[in-house]
Amino acid sequence: KPVKELTENQAATEAADLRPQLIAWGRAYYDADAPSVEDDVYDRVYARLVALETAFPNIVTPESPTQHVGGTTRGDLPKVNHDIPMLSLGDVFSIDELKEFDARLRENVDEADRDFDYNCELKIDGLAINLHYENGKFVQGSTRGNGRIGEDITANLETLPSIPKVLTRPLTIDVRGECYMPKQAFLDLNERREAEGKSPFANPRNAAAGSLRQLDVAVTRDRKLATFMYNIADYDPLDTRTQSGLLDELAELGFSTNPTYQVAHDMDDVQAYIDTYTGKRSDLAYGIDGIVIKANPLPLQRELGATVKVPRWAIAYKFPPEEVQTVVRDIEWT
Numbered sequence: 373k374p375v376k377e378l379t380e381n382q383a384a385t386e387a388a389d390l391r392p393q394l395i396a397w398g399r400a401y402y403d404a405d406a407p408s409v410e411d412d413v414y415d416r417v418y419a420r421l422v423a424l425e426t427a428f429p430n431i432v433t434p435e436s437p438t439q440h441v442g443g444t445t446r447g448d449l450p451k452v453n454h455d456i457p458m459l460s461l462g463d464v465f466s467i468d469e470l471k472e473f474d475a476r477l478r479e480n481v482d483e484a485d486r487d488f489d490y491n492c493e494l495k496i497d498g499l500a501i502n503l504h505y506e507n508g509k510f511v512q513g514s515t516r517g518n519g520r521i522g523e524d525i526t527a528n529l530e531t532l533p534s535i536p537k538v539l540t541r542p543l544t545i546d547v548r549g550e551c552y553m554p555k556q557a558f559l560d561l562n563e564r565r566e567a568e569g570k571s572p573f574a575n576p577r578n579a580a581a582g583s584l585r586q587l588d589v590a591v592t593r594d595r596k597l598a599t600f601m602y603n604i605a606d607y608d609p610l611d612t613r614t615q616s617g618l619l620d621e622l623a624e625l626g627f628s629t630n631p632t633y634q635v636a637h638d639m640d641d642v643q644a645y646i647d648t649y650t651g652k653r654s655d656l657a658y659g660i661d662g663i664v665i666k667a668n669p670l671p672l673q674r675e676l677g678a679t680v681k682v683p684r685w686a687i688a689y690k691f692p693p694e695e696v697q698t699v700v701r702d703i704e705w706t
C-alpha cells in the first residue's frame with residue numbers, strides 16, 4: 373500500500389519486518405563473498421524502509437540500517453569483555469527527587485564521611501565508550517554494550533583526533549567517557565544526506581552510534597566525532613582521590629575532558645549548577661540531556677559500589693524534553 377495510506381502503527385510494523393531482512397542481506401553482502409540477494413531487490417526494500425521512516429520519523433530506531441549510512445555497519449563486530457562493568461545511571465526528573473537521592477545517600481554513609489562534596493557534570497548526549505591502554509599506549513576501544521560485554525570499535529576510534537594514542541604516563545588503565553557528534557557536524561551531515569536523497573539521522577546520538585560502527589573507517593574519520601572522558605575503571609594507578617581531580621588528571625594524561633564540571637558542597641550549589649546549565653543548554657556546541665552529580669571522594673564511590681546496573685553514588689537529573697515550539701501554539705485563537 374502507498375505509504376500515505378498507512379497509519380503510523382502500520383508503518384512501524386512494516387518497518388520492523390523490513391529491518392532484520394535488510395541487516396541479514398547487508399551482512400551477507402559484506403561477510404560472505406556472494407551477496408544473498410540481487411542488488412535491485414535490496415535497493416527496493418531499502419527504499420521502502422526509507423519512505424516509511426521519512427513519512428513517520430518517530431518509527432526510526434537506532435539499529436535501523438538507514439541510520440548506519442555511508443557503507444554498511446558491522447552487525448558482527450568482535451566482542452570485548454569489560455572486567456570492571458561499565459555502569460549506566462539512575463535518573464531523576466525533579467529537584468525534589470534529587471533531594472531525596474541526596475538524603476538517602478547521606479543516610480547510608482558513616483557519620484564521619486557524611487559531609488562529602490558532589491561533583492556536578494553535564495550529561496553529554498552521546499554513547500559510552502571504553503579506552504584500554506597498556507603501558508600508556510592505546511590498544512583497544514569498545515562500546516558499553518550491556519555493561520559487561522561491548523563491541524570492539526578500535527579501528528573507528530583510532531580516527532578520532534581527541535583520543536590520545538600515547539599517554540603522558542606509561543599507565544595500564546581503562547578510561548570511560550562519551551563519544552558524541554557536535555551539533556554543527558550533525559546539522560551539516562544531515563544536510564549532505566538530504567542532498568544525496570538519503571534519510572537524515574534522527575539525532576546526534578544515533579549519528580554518532582552509526583558513525584562508530586562503520587565498516588569503512590574512512591567514513592568514521594570524516595564524521596567529526598569527539599569525546600569527553602569522565603571515569604576510570606580502577607583509580608589506584610592515579611594520584612587523585614576525587615572525581616573532580618580525576619577529570620584534571622585525565623586531562624593531564626592527554627584525554628579530552630569537559631571543563632564545565634564543578635564541585636558542589638550541598639544541594640543549593642547543585643541547584644545553582646543545574647539552573648546555570650539549563651539556561652546555557654542551547655548555546656553549547658554539543659547536546660546534553662541532563663546533569664550528572666557524583667559523590668566526589670573516589671574511595672566513597674568504591675565503598676558505596678553499584679546495584680546491578682547503576683552506581684549508588686551518582687544520579688542523572690534529566691531535563692524535561694525540549695519544547696518544540698510549533699507555529700500552532702503561537703497563533704491567537706481568540
Ligand SMILES: NC(=O)c1cnc(OC2CCCC2)nc1N
Binds near residue numbers: 493
Ligand atoms: N553522559 C555523560 O556525560 C556521563 C555519563 N556517565 C557518567 O558517569 C558514569 C560513571 C559510572 C556511572 C556513570 N558521567 C557522565 N558525565
